[in-house]
Amino acid sequence: MxxxxxxxxxxxxxxxxxxxxxxxxxxxxxxxxxxxxxxxxxxxxxxxxxxxxxxxxxxxxxxxxxxxxxxxxxxxxxxxxxxxxxxxxxxxxxxxxxxxxxxxxxxxxxxxxFPAETRLDKSDKVSFSSNKIKELIDYTISSTSNDDLKPSLQGVLFDINESKTTLVSTDGHKLSKIEYEQSNSLMKKIIIPTKFLKLLHSFLYDNKNTDIIVSENHAQAYFDNVKISTRLINDQYPDYEKVIPKDNENEIIVNTQEIISSLKRVSVFSNKKTKQAVLNIKENSIVIKAEDAETAASAKETISCFKKGPDQEIVIAFNGDYLKEVLEKTKAEETLISIKDSLSATLILPNENTPKNKLSLLMPIRLN
Missing domain, CATH: 3.10.150.10 (DNA Polymerase III, subunit A, domain 2)
Incomplete structure (x- = not known):
């Protein structure tokens, strides 16, 4: 042969x-x-x-x-x-x-x-333009978990109903949620593994329609000469709506690029293990600080902001790498940071996000 x-x-x-x-x-x-x-x-x-x-x-x-x-x-x-x-x-x-x-x-x-090929029976599909599914994957993929003990978190939840598709991912420290309004014939909640979505993303070259075909236990996507298949994660996804705070009283509006640039510089001086960056938030300014006691290194910068809510100073700490990652995903000129206190979940979303179709949640870390 x-x-x-x-x-x-x-x-x-x-x-x-x-x-x-x-x-x-x-x-x-x-x-x-x-x-x-x-x-x-x-x-x-x-x-x-x-x-x-x-x-x-x-x-x-x-x-x-x-x-x-x-x-x-x-x-x-x-x-x-x-x-x-x-x-x-x-x-x-x-x-x-x-x-x-x-x-x-x-x-x-x-x-x-060699393992047999996966063939889907009684399958349905959900359709996106290539640009849209790339946007949805980009927003959620970095919040998935690598923890083998939490299989449901090793993928992205697709919560599909007749009028919109919602994607959610979380690793327990951060959560990403993005909604896309569209008509669907499929109504289902499925967890698609991160590995499949990374592969899918790499084959999205143009703005043609992309179908994700779904059966009871599998999903597939087809391109001109490529087929990607995966087992769905058969586990219960956490009730994400319960962990998204509805009563954060403090709203801080910042220039997105300004706070990202400041964090990049200040984080160089943070502890290599905790990556802690401290935000001291006042009415019109945020002081961003980091220090590493082991090397006697420290840094602080002040940036401007607009704060709405109770007339009180807020001191809150985050993993600086996580905070930068979440801020970069907003892709907006201004970012809205919604805070309750120094230990509760913080919401981060584009300030000009109308309708508010995407948000990220980030858990603070205890101040050292």
């Missing part, structure tokens, strides 16, 4: 497929990419059992075949070759790769050991 393909086409697919291949696994076959063809196009697939990625590529194929090839080996070979035509000759599990000036031999594995 033989097939031929341009190296640049194969290499681009392999680099993406390698993003799904697990670093460590009890199943050795998962370190391979499945190569298969019906005699027409060449299909490549990788999976970690939760997320899978598939490419359909143009190639010259002599006959149908299926074999699993170790991704690290073939990726190394293709990365070191120029953009030329590659010939693959398969004899059982033996693979010979030929170029104009060389021959390379590797061993493949029986494709029957």
């Amino acid at each position: 033989k097939f031929e393909i341009k190296n640049n086409i194969l290499l681009d697919a392999l680099k993406n497929l390698n993003r799904v291949v697990p670093q460590r696994s009890t199943l050795p076959i998962l370190s391979s990419v499945l190569f298969q063809s019906d005699g027409q196009r060449l299909n490549l697939r990788s999976t970690d059992l939760e997320v899978s990625l598939e490419f359909s590529l143009t190639a010259t194929v002599s006959e149908p075949f299926s074999i699993a090839i170790p991704v690290s080996k073939i990726l190394s070979i293709c990365s070191s070759l120029k953009n030329e035509s590659l010939s693959f000759i398969l004899k059982g599990n033996n693979i010979e790769i030929r170029t104009d000036f060389g021959e390379y031999k590797i061993m493949g594995q029986n494709s029957e050991e």
Whole structure:
């Protein structure tokens, strides 16, 4: 059996497929990419059992075949070759790769050991423009958790009803929520894993419509020659509305870029473990301070603000990195910071956000 393909086409697919291949696994076959063809196009697939990625590529194929090839080996070979035509000759599990000036031999594995492809039954879909789903993912992806003990937080909640889609993510320290008004035929709450959404984001090149197809336990997205599939996270998502405060009395309006720039400079002097940045908020100004007792380093800057609420000074501390991250997501000239006290959840949202369709929640840290 033989097939031929341009190296640049194969290499681009392999680099993406390698993003799904697990670093460590009890199943050795998962370190391979499945190569298969019906005699027409060449299909490549990788999976970690939760997320899978598939490419359909143009190639010259002599006959149908299926074999699993170790991704690290073939990726190394293709990365070191120029953009030329590659010939693959398969004899059982033996693979010979030929170029104009060389021959390379590797061993493949029986494709029957490779996990079966996910096929969706009784599926529905929710549709977005590519620009919109990119915006929704960008706003929520950084607030997901890596904690294996909290699986529901390792993805983004899609709360879909007939008039809007709400995306929510949280890691217990920060929460992001964004709403998008649209008509939906699907009404469902699903948790989509972070890894799938990062892959999806990387294939959103233009403003065409993008469908996320949903079944009881899986979701898929299709592009011209790419299919991404994932298991949905089967867990109960926390009641996010309960943790979003409704009674924060203090509202502080700041220039977004001014406070971000100040935090970047001051945070250089913060403790490397706590990253603590202290905000001393008065009627017309915020003093931003950071210090590291271990190195006797400290810094403070004053920026202007407009404060509404009780006539009292507020002293509150945050992880400076988290605060910068949340402020950068507002993408607005001015940011509204809504505070109750130094220990309660703080809301951060664009000041000119009308209607108020997105917000972030950030938990303070205790003052050292």
